[in-house]
Amino acid sequence: MAKVLIIYAHQEPRSLNGSLKNLAVEELSKQGCNVTMSDLYAMQFEPKATRNDIIGSLHNSEHFDYGVESWEAYKRRCLASDLIEEQRKVQEAELVIFQFPLYWFSMPAIMKGWMDRVLVQGFAHNFPQCYDDGLLKNKLALLSFTTGGDEEMFSKGGVSGDIRYLLWPMQHGIMHFCGFKVLAPQICFAPEYVSEEKRKEMLTSWAQRLKTIWEEKPINCTPEWYFK
Helix, strand or coil: CCEEEEEECCCCCCCHHHHHHHHHHHHHHHCCCEEEEEEHHHHCCCCCCCHHHECCCCCCCCCCCHHHHHHHHHHHCCECHHHHHHHHHHHHCCEEEEEEECECCECCHHHHHHHHHHCCECCCEECCECHHHCCCCCCEEEEEEECCCCCCCCCCCCCCCCHHHHHHHHHHHHHHCCCCEECCCEEECCHHHCCHHHHHHHHHHHHHHHHCHHHCCCCCCCHHHHHC
């Protein structure tokens, strides 16, 4: 039984993001997958990386360095309980799907906070164990998101530039750095500005893709994929 984790960041359950998330749960469950979800807004997940993430004494009480302190706390099993729980979910998953709306050419702050707090050194990476040797290298990751602009705006000649440029920091700088094998993104362009029929097509396309998701090969995580 394959295990899937969905990290979901949207405030409105009836949004297209909500429908895409529900569809993933439904389709993957039908396949016999064990699907777990972290609904970040519903959980009121804390996005700020602070001293509160460290239980007990600090490694260096004179100068607080979050990267160092979270690493040391991970080694001592002294991270906050919500982080330990999210790390457990990631550790058990074979595929992690991130479902979100694109905010300012990136992910929502609550999801970025999840990355900052959960994917700490020692758990997700430990230089030189990064990129192809990252500590999560036996797992798949997929970004599924909606945009405000249409596909033409995010083309190479469009006003927003090639959508792949925006994927570089998220897919390469975070996912690949931690070792994930990255599947091609699922992008729904400008759902607020298209017809209901077009939105249904977006859902159908996602459902069809999920039926064969385990047969997909990861993208080639090199600069050429993003900037060719």
